[in-house]
Amino acid sequence: AQKVTQAQTEISVVEKEDVTLDCVYETRDTTYYLFWYKQPPSGELVFLIRRNSFDEQNEISGRYSWNFQKSTSSFNFTITASQVVDSAVYFCALFTDKLIFGTGTRLQVFP
Amino acid sequence: SAVISQKPSRDICQRGTSLTIQCQVDSQVTMMFWYRQQPGQSLTLIATANQGSEATYESGFVIDKFPISRPNLTFSTLTVSNMSPEDSSIYLCSVDGTGYNEQFFGPGTRLTVL
Structure with missing residues (x-):
């Protein structure tokens, strides 16, 4: 069975703090894709990153970075020097034959 | 990336009525998906929803409640039928x-059912 677990329901930080959002996935498939999406209060889903199961290289994009570790089935997302505009719900998702979402982590960044 | 628009953006409906939601894409795509x-x-x-074939429903969702159309490669509709507040x-x-x-x-x- 496919499953995505985001154990952190809500995280609150003060601006400029670094924050890591955890994502653990389960699948028996050897080929799969992992995603992170951002959902700001407006409700729209914003695509952040896709990573396939054969590419364990970590990725950095500005203040965002992702750590993919197949050994622990984790795909964690770190925001460096957080800003108020980062406040949103973040979803991790797993694709095998369909896209399965985690329950999301609500991040609140206070000024 | 594809540009996707949906209509309506929000609605408030009465219990027992139906609402059809439209999805328009700016390019031809093979697969379209509906989420709640x-x-x-x-x-x-x-x-x-694939163009030219019946939609494939996930467990817990049935065609009578959520009929879907996919008339071409850029458009799809989802109807929420006989709505109840739980469909909000x-x-x-x-x-x-x-x-x-x-x-x-x-x-x-964003659908609200009263």
């Missing part, structure tokens, strides 16, 4: 991007 996001919850896939959710349309494994989402339709 109940208040404070994650996204759940309702069905996958955001309904999102999504399309496959590069190689089917990269999905982009529309802005969503």
Whole structure:
């Protein structure tokens, strides 16, 4: 069975703090894709990153970075020097034959 | 990336009525998907819609309640039938991007059923 677990329901930080959002996935498939999406209060889903199961290289994009570790089935997302505009719900998702979402982590960044 | 629009963006409906949500994409796509996001919850896939064939529904969702049309490669509709307050959710349309494994989402339709 496919499953995505985001154990952190809500995280609150003060601006400029670094924050890591955890994502653990389960699948028996050897080929799969992992995603992170951002959902700001407006409700729209914003695509952040896709990573396939054969590419364990970590990725950095500005203040965002992702750590993919197949050994622990984790795909964690770190925001460096957080800003108020980062406040949103973040979803991790797993694709095998369909896209399965985690329950999301609500991040609140206070000024 | 594909540009996806949905109509209406939001609606308030009475119990027992039906609402049809439209999803328009600016390019031809093979697969279109419909998701539901109940208040404070994650996204759940309702069905996958391929052009020219019947939609494939996920467990817990049936065609009588959520009929879907896919008349061409850029358009789909989802109808929420015989609505009840439990149907109050955001309904999102999504399309496959590069190689089917990269999905982009529309802005969503926020539905409230009274």
